[in-house]
Amino acid sequence: MKVDVAVIGAGTAGLAAYRAARAAGARSVLIEGGAYGTTCARVGCMPSKLLIAAAEAAHGVERARHFGVHAGAARIDGREVMARVKRERDRFVGFVLEGVESIPEADRIRGRARFVDRSTLQVDGGPTIEARSIVIATGSRPTIPPILQGLGDRLVVNDDVFEWETLPRSIAVFGPGVIGLEIGQALARLGVRVVVLGRGGRVGPLSDPFVQRAALAAFASEFTLDPDAHVTRVERVGDEVEVQYRGPDGAERVERFEYALAATGRAPNLDGIGLESLGLALDARGVPVHDRNTTQVQGAPIFIAGDAANDAPLLHEAADEGRIAGTNAARHPKVAQGLRRAALGIVFTDPQIAIVGAGFARLQAHEIAAGEVSFEDQGRSRVMLRNRGHLRVYGDPETGRFLGAEIAGPDAEHIGHLLAWALQARMTVAQMLEMPFYHPVVEEGLRTALRDLDARMREARASEMHLPAHPAAA
Numbered sequence: 001m002k003v004d005v006a007v008i009g010a011g012t013a014g015l016a017a018y019r020a021a022r023a024a025g026a027r028s029v030l031i032e033g034g035a036y037g038t039t040c041a042r043v044g045c046m047p048s049k050l051l052i053a054a055a056e057a058a059h060g061v062e063r064a065r066h067f068g069v070h071a072g073a074a075r076i077d078g079r080e081v082m083a084r085v086k087r088e089r090d091r092f093v094g095f096v097l098e099g100v101e102s103i104p105e106a107d108r109i110r111g112r113a114r115f116v117d118r119s120t121l122q123v124d125g126g127p128t129i130e131a132r133s134i135v136i137a138t139g140s141r142p143t144i145p146p147i148l149q150g151l152g153d154r155l156v157v158n159d160d161v162f163e164w165e166t167l168p169r170s171i172a173v174f175g176p177g178v179i180g181l182e183i184g185q186a187l188a189r190l191g192v193r194v195v196v197l198g199r200g201g202r203v204g205p206l207s208d209p210f211v212q213r214a215a216l217a218a219f220a221s222e223f224t225l226d227p228d229a230h231v232t233r234v235e236r237v238g239d240e241v242e243v244q245y246r247g248p249d250g251a252e253r254v255e256r257f258e259y260a261l262a263a264t265g266r267a268p269n270l271d272g273i274g275l276e277s278l279g280l281a282l283d284a285r286g287v288p289v290h291d292r293n294t295t296q297v298q299g300a301p302i303f304i305a306g307d308a309a310n311d312a313p314l315l316h317e318a319a320d321e322g323r324i325a326g327t328n329a330a331r332h333p334k335v336a337q338g339l340r341r342a343a344l345g346i347v348f349t350d351p352q353i354a355i356v357g358a359g360f361a362r363l364q365a366h367e368i369a370a371g372e373v374s375f376e377d378q379g380r381s382r383v384m385l386r387n388r389g390h391l392r393v394y395g396d397p398e399t400g401r402f403l404g405a406e407i408a409g410p411d412a413e414h415i416g417h418l419l420a421w422a423l424q425a426r427m428t429v430a431q432m433l434e435m436p437f438y439h440p441v442v443e444e445g446l447r448t449a450l451r452d453l454d455a456r457m458r459e460a461r462a463s464e465m466h467l468p469a470h471p472a473a474a
Contacts, residue, residue, distance in 0.1 A: 001029065001127045001128070001129045001130070002129075002130045002131075003026075003027045003028060003029050003129060003130070003131050003132075004021070004026035004027045004028060004131065004132050004133065004329075004330060005017075005018075005021040005026045005027070005028040005029075005131060005132065005133050005134070005135065005326065005329045005330055006028070006029050006031060006113075006121055006129050006131035006133075006134050006135070007021070007028065007029070007030050007031065007134075007135040007137060007326070007329075008031050008113045008121070008134065008135065008136050008137060008138055008273065009031070009032065009136070009137035009138040009139055009269075009306070009308070010030050010031075010032035010036055010100060010108075010137075011038045011039055011137060011139045011306060011307075011318070012038045012039070012040060012306060012315055012318040012319055012322065013137040013139075013305040013306025013307070013308070013309075013318040013319070013321055013322035013325070014030060014032075014135070014137035014305075014306070014322060015030070015038075015099065015100070015322065016305075016318070016319045016320075016321075016322025016323045016326060017135045017137055017303075017305055017322040017323070017325045017326035017329065018030045018103070018107070018326060019323075019326065020322065020323045020324075020325075020326030020327045020330070021135075021326040021327070021329055021330040022326075023326075023327075024326070024327050024330035024331060025330065026329070026330035028107060028326075028330075029107050029108075029109050029129065029131075030103060030107055030108055030109065031109040031110075031111065031113045031121070031123060031129075032108070032109075032110060033110070033111055033112030033113065033124070036096070036097055036100045037093040037096050037097060038096055038315075039139055039140070039307070040315045041089070041092040041093045041095070041096045042089070042093055042159075042162075043158055043159040043162055044158070044315075045315060046088075046089060046092045047085055047086075047088075047089040047092075047161075047162040048158070048162075048179075048182050048183065048186075048348070049348060050084065050085040050088050050089060051081075051085055051161075051162075051183065051186045051187075051190075052182060052185075052186045052348055054081045054084070054085070054186070054190060055185065055186035055187070055188075055189035055190050056189070056350070058074050058076055058189050058190055058191075059189045059350070061074040062074060062189075063385060066385055067385070076167070076190050076191050078166035078167030078190070078191075079165060079166045081166075081167060081190060082164050082165060082166055082167065085162060086162065086163070089162060109123055109126055109127065109129070110126065111123040111124045111125050111126040112124045112272070112273075113129075113273065114272070114273050114274040115134075115273060115274035115275065115277060115278055116128070116274070117277075117278070118134075118278055118300050118301060118302060119131055119132065119134070119301060121134065132301060132329075132332060133301045133302070133303065133328075133329035133330070133332045134301065134302050134303070134329070135302075135303045135304070135305060135322075135325045135326060135329050136270070136273070136288075136297075136302065136303070136304040136305070136308050137304070137305045137306045137308055137322060137325070138268070138269040138270060138273065138308045139268075139269050139306060139307045139308060140266040140267060140268050140269055140307035140308065140310075140313060141266060141267060141269055142157035142158065142159065142262060142263075142264075142265075142266055142267075143262070143264055143265050143266060143267045144157070144262050144264075145174070145262065145264050147231065147234050148174060148234055148260055148262050150235070150236065151234070151235075151236050151241055151260055152236060154236055154239070154240070154241045154258070154259055154260060155241075155259070155260050155262060156259050156260070156261050156262070157261070157262050157263075158179050158183060158261070158263065161183060161261070167187065167190055167191070167192055168187075168192055168258040168259050169192065169193065169258050170192060170193035170194070170256075170257040170258045170259075171184075171187060171192055171193070171194055171195075171257055171258060171259045171260070171261055172195050172197065172234075172241060172243050172255070172257040172259070172260045172261070173194060173195065173196040173197065173260075173261045173263055174197055174198075174231070174234075174260060174261065174262055174263060174264055175196075175197075175198060175262065175263035175264040175265065176196050176197075176198040176202065176203055176204065176225060176227050176263075177198075177202075177204060177205070177263060177264075177265065178204060178205065178345075178347050179263040180196055180198075180261070180263035181196070181203070181204050181219065181347060181349050181353075182347060182348055182349055183261065183263065184196040184223060184225075184261075184263075185219065185222060185223065185349050185350065188222055188223035189222070193257075194223040194224065195223070195224040195225075195226075195243075195255065195257070196219075196223065196224065196225045196226070197226055197229040197231055197243070197245060198226065198227040198228060198229060199227075199228060199229065199230070199231070200227070200228060201227045201228040202227060203215050203216050203219070203225075203227050204347050204349070204353050204408075205345055205347065205353065205355050205359070206353060206355070206406055206408065207359050207360045207361035207362075207406070208359075208360035208361075208392050208406040210372060210390055210392055211360075211389075211390045211391070211392055211406045211407065211408050212408075213390075214374070214388070214389050214390035214408050214409075215351065215353060215389065215390075215408035217388075218350075218351050218388040218389060218408065219349070226245070226247055226248060228248070229245045229246070229247065230245055230246040231243065231244070231245040232244050232245060232246065232252075234260065237256065239258075240256040240257060240258060241256065241257045241258075241259065241260040242254065242255070242256050243255055243256075243257065243260070266307065266313065267285070268285065268286070268287055268307060268308045268309070268310045269307075269308060270286050270287065270308060271286070275288065278300070278302075280297060280298070280299075280300060280302075281298055281299075283310075285310055287304070287308070287309065287310045288300075288302065288304055290303075290304050290309065292309070292311055292340065293324075293337040293338060293340055294324065294328055294335045294336065294337055294338065295309065295321055295324050295325040295328060295338070296328060296332075296335050301329075301332050301333075303324075303325035303326075303328060303329050304325065305318065305321035305322045305324070305325040306318035306321055306322060309321060312343065312345075314345060316341070316344075317341075320338065320339065320340065320341065323338065324338030324339075341420070341424060342356070342357065342420045342421075342423040342424035343355070343356065343357055343358065343359075343404075343420075344356055344416055344417070344420040346412065346413050346416055348413070350386075351375070351386070351388050351389040351408050351409045351410060351412065352407075352408070352409070352410070352411070352412035352413050353407065353408050353412060354405070354406075354407045354412040354413065354415065354416030354419075355404075355405075355406055355407075355416075356404045356405040356406075356407075356416055356419040356420050356423060357394070357403055357404020357405065357420075357423050358403075358404055359404065359406060360392065360394065360404075360406050363394050363403055363404060366396075367396075367397065367398070367460075368394045368395065368396065368397070368403060369394070369395050369396075369397045369453060369456040369457045369460050370392050370393065370394050370395075370453065370456065371392070371393050371395070371449045371450060371451070371452030371453025371454070371455070371456055372390065372391060372392045372393070372449055372452060373390070373391050373445045373446070373448040373449040373452065374389075374390050375387050375388060375389045375390065375391070375409045375410060375442075375445055376388070378442065378444065378445040378448075379440045379444065380440045380441050380442045380444065381409070381410050381442055381445065383440070384410065386410040387410075388408075388409070388410075389407070389408040389409030389410065389412075390407070390408060390409065391405065391406075391407040391408075391409055391415070391445060391446065391449050392405060392406050392407070392449070393405045393419070393429075393446075393449045393450060393453050394453070395429050395453050395454075395457050396457075397456075397457040397460035397461055397464075398461070399428070400428040400429055400430055400457060401426060401427070401428050401429070402419070402422050402423055402427055402428065402429050402432060403423070404419075404423060405419050405449075409442075409445070410442050411442045411443075415442070415443060415446055418443070418446070419446075429450055429453050429454045429457065430454060432450055433447065433450050433451065433454060
């Protein structure tokens, strides 16, 4: 076959790339070697939110008594929980499949593709495809650390969780990242004995120590969470997993669980596609060096998008990267920078976590100021009994511009969006404080943090100019 654009992978990024290339007038094909249906719909964002929704319902019953509402003990039917998760998951997958089936059959190539050279692909059991440009959108897969290998069917990844017929009695979750925290807390609220173990002290994507401490305190009140556990042994004993680790108090602990969940990250699916024969520059994870704004691989008519690019493994980012890759592949060699939005990441725990912008760890390398608020005494949060967590916002004292935020708190998914919009609009903190804040809402906590940040930036400027921080003090 001879085409203008060949796209490897029919996930979120691949579908977006194919459609963008077609819209730009390119003869395009979509190659898929696995099952159709995106990672998000099958094993990611959608089924995990279904499990979390069930957990929130159970938690709502439990905490009702604190309002003086006594509904009795919740009875959780694990089979019914998982039946709904799978039933609704299949609906979401079905919507994706409908979109795939709307693609002309001649454009859908089944089989695994491998590079012959920079403009040729060989599909297993299928055609040889010559293309002016090729888009790599092969997705990612869970990684399994060596210490967990050898557990057989007692080891699961997030993909496996959503195939369970019922809930387990107990589980050890390795990795307190996004997946580990979301699934771990959800299972704990559904009556599963959960221990989440990490190494290095990080909690989710948080890097701000103030926010991280608040998040750790909130989660640890519901389930065992040790972000720096120093695991020394994990082995299968009969039909259980035995874990030996040293806790924060220095004591050795040995516990057994029905399952071990590996939530230790994901790796780009780039092995087995022949990259090694192309002479491309690769980074430490084997990802071709590329321009994130054009998605073009350095010095080649090849583009890379989605989880395979290992840049921002989020659905909205994958869709953006796919559109950029498909458009530029169709127009190559006349490539152009595409729209990259303000960075926004959300973890659907309780309290929720949101990272806006580069995050504290990267921003602190520059001269920044920070403002903050605790949600413990924030009015609306206390009304709803959701008064846990902390928010820190960052700004540039010289320009007054808002730079980003880290939050673990109520409604972080919504506050995160407001802050991401402000960041993309290049607003100053003063401009943000001119926006309306209704009463009583959780966003009033955001206003408190922004006021604190504004004051600290003025103090920093005054200190640099040796002037009083406030005009009234002059």
